[in-house]
Amino acid sequence: MKKNNQNNTLNVLEIRKDFPILERKINGKQLVYFDNAATSQTPQQVIDVISDYYSTYNANIHRGVHQLSQEATDKYEDARQTIQKHFNAKHSHEIIFTSGTTHSINVVAHGFETFLQKKDVLLVSAMEHHSNIVPWQMLCEKTGATMEVIPMNNQGELDMRSYEMLLKLKPKLVFVNHISNALGTINPIDEIINQAHSVGAAVLVDGAQACPHIKSDVQNLDVDFYVTSAHKMCGPTGIGVLYAKEKWLKKLPPYQGGGEMISEVTFEKTSYAGLPHKFEAGTPNVCGGIAFGAAIDYMNAVGFDKIAAYENELLSYATKELLAIEGLKIYGTAKNKTSVISFNIEGVHAYDLGTIIDKLGIAIRTGQHCAQPIMDFYGISGTARASFAFYNTKAEIDQLVTALKKAKAMLC
Numbered sequence: 001m002k003k004n005n006q007n008n009t010l011n012v013l014e015i016r017k018d019f020p021i022l023e024r025k026i027n028g029k030q031l032v033y034f035d036n037a038a039t040s041q042t043p044q045q046v047i048d049v050i051s052d053y054y055s056t057y058n059a060n061i062h063r064g065v066h067q068l069s070q071e072a073t074d075k076y077e078d079a080r081q082t083i084q085k086h087f088n089a090k091h092s093h094e095i096i097f098t099s100g101t102t103h104s105i106n107v108v109a110h111g112f113e114t115f116l117q118k119k120d121v122l123l124v125s126a127m128e129h130h131s132n133i134v135p136w137q138m139l140c141e142k143t144g145a146t147m148e149v150i151p152m153n154n155q156g157e158l159d160m161r162s163y164e165m166l167l168k169l170k171p172k173l174v175f176v177n178h179i180s181n182a183l184g185t186i187n188p189i190d191e192i193i194n195q196a197h198s199v200g201a202a203v204l205v206d207g208a209q210a211c212p213h214i215k216s217d218v219q220n221l222d223v224d225f226y227v228t229s230a231h232k233m234c235g236p237t238g239i240g241v242l243y244a245k246e247k248w249l250k251k252l253p254p255y256q257g258g259g260e261m262i263s264e265v266t267f268e269k270t271s272y273a274g275l276p277h278k279f280e281a282g283t284p285n286v287c288g289g290i291a292f293g294a295a296i297d298y299m300n301a302v303g304f305d306k307i308a309a310y311e312n313e314l315l316s317y318a319t320k321e322l323l324a325i326e327g328l329k330i331y332g333t334a335k336n337k338t339s340v341i342s343f344n345i346e347g348v349h350a351y352d353l354g355t356i357i358d359k360l361g362i363a364i365r366t367g368q369h370c371a372q373p374i375m376d377f378y379g380i381s382g383t384a385r386a387s388f389a390f391y392n393t394k395a396e397i398d399q400l401v402t403a404l405k406k407a408k409a410m411l412c
């Protein structure tokens with residue numbers, strides 16, 4: 001990727017050259033990839049790091065005295081520091097490698113079992129991904145605690161007045177996504193965190209959908225837990241992080257037992273390793289961690305300011321063009337939103353739309369987007385969702401619009 005320092009606009013045609021998959025043909029048509037909210041594509045710079053790892057220094061880490069193990073350990077720990085700096089965590093041991101957002105949330109939910117009692121209250125937002133609902137429900141079943149829901153309005157914005165009222169219940173923990181994967185809403189997490197802290201509640205922010213668009217500063221936010229997955233931000237699948245304040249990581253019990261996470265083991269008693277290893281049982285995804293670091297380096301080289309400005313342009317353009325299709329309705333019209341558009345066309349099933357435009361080379365997501373409560377809120381069974389990344393173009397959006405019109409003509 002060439003840096004385009006001379007101005008503040010993103011050179012999308014240069015950037016597209018970094019992503020070999022964008023050359024692919026689907027059903028004889030050039031791929032148009034609009035399923036970025038499900039997983040992002042991987043630039044050559046990250047693919048090279050993965051290939052280099054397996055070609056030259058694949059080894060188990062933190063235990064070998066040999067050269068390869070040393071190299072792999074160093075690179076893995078370098079990646080942890082890259083991630084620490086990116087999110088501005090105070091300590092590198094506050095960055096716990098996990099298999100992704102889902103795993104990270106489960107680590108926290110599992111740990112909170114020791115802190116909760118019957119009658120304790122947890123607050124969840126109405127627009128969460130299932131991975132930020134189900135682990136907490138399991139926790140409530142085990143502890144007898146209850147979960148209250150922060151409602152949202154028709155635009156897909158959280159009702160902050162209701163939130164204030166719910167805080168009077170003195171919840172122990174609030175969990176909310178930074179950006180909704182189904183609606184694109186950017187939630188006011190600063191305010192949510194501040195208000196929660198004022199009643200003594202801890203806050204977990206699901207950053208999976210925010211990380212490809214926004215560079216978050218965990219110290220500035222003063223957030224207790226921030227979680228994300230590498231594959232939403234140009235990295236590989238199966239790797240992610242749990243950021244937690246050191247004080248929480250000291251208090252939380254380990255999630256899994258095994259190798260790596262111990263300092264001493266006898267059949268009578270085991271003492272746990274220090275941070276971050278206490279939460280990293282077993283052989284980790286070494287290559288994935290290193291590639292995650294490379295993905296963050298790549299995105300920072302492109303520049304988050306440029307990415308946000310460009311994606312906003314794509315969002316406005318696509319919103320305008322899509323709304324010009326008769327019978328098309330967009331779900332999620334928050335004032336503050338990112339480049340995710342959920343929609344339906346009157347009289348057409350989202351699944352049929354997705355299937356037909358796939359034949360034309362266009363990849364979108366259809367269904368509930370792992371957020372069934374949102375679909376229930378709108379009284380629909382699902383939506384079609386087009387989600388844009390910084391390597392997409394307006395020309396691709398034009399192709400989507402043409403394809404949707406074709407599909408509509410076939411189906412109506």
Ligand SMILES: *Cc1c(COP(=O)(O)O)cnc(C)c1O
Pocket residue numbers: 037038099100101102103129131132177179180181206207208209229232240
């Ligand atoms: C993708 C996503 C998740 C789940 O991430 P995994 O990598 O599947 O664990 C959770 N929350 C949001 C908002 C997401 O977009």
